[in-house]
């Protein structure tokens with residue numbers, strides 16, 4: 001039976017279905033929630049509509065599908081057939097290669113711009129790839145996310161607060177001398 005859709009319609013239909021596959025994003029949300037982290041989804045006014053926004057940590061998380069965002073794809077024109085080299089987790093289709101290549105490149109370009117805009121506005125950006133969220137890898141990945149969150153929180157906090165306590169051994173008062181001074 002012939003495909004009732006034109007190739008262009010088919011692409012659109014496929015991309016619609018696939019881009020709505022939020023499973024990896026759900027895994028991230030679930031982990032964060034379980035570990036006591038709270039977040040918001042698709043917050044307005046934050047550049048690039050990050051998948052997960054953690055205001056307290058001023059961190060935006062994007063959960064990228066390896067195919068749609070071209071994880072590890074090599075676009076070096078001199079280095080590969082048709083100007084693109086597939087990676088382990090992003091196999092560029094053999095047919096309509098040009099279409100997919102330009103689509104993925106556009107996505108990457110948009111990702112880069114969003115990322116830059118967020119960083120310029122003081123946000124930490126964490127990009128998670130689908131392949132990092134498989135059962136074997138998710139725990140390790142999310143532990144790294146947790147470190148990044150807390151690290152950024154501390155650094156952001158200390159940037160705005162002058163340290164007024166400095167502890168080094170020489171400056172510590174000696175009890176006996178102090179007592180003598182106050183008498």
Ligand SMILES: [Zn+2]
Nearest residue numbers: 066071089131
């Ligand atoms: Zn990947």
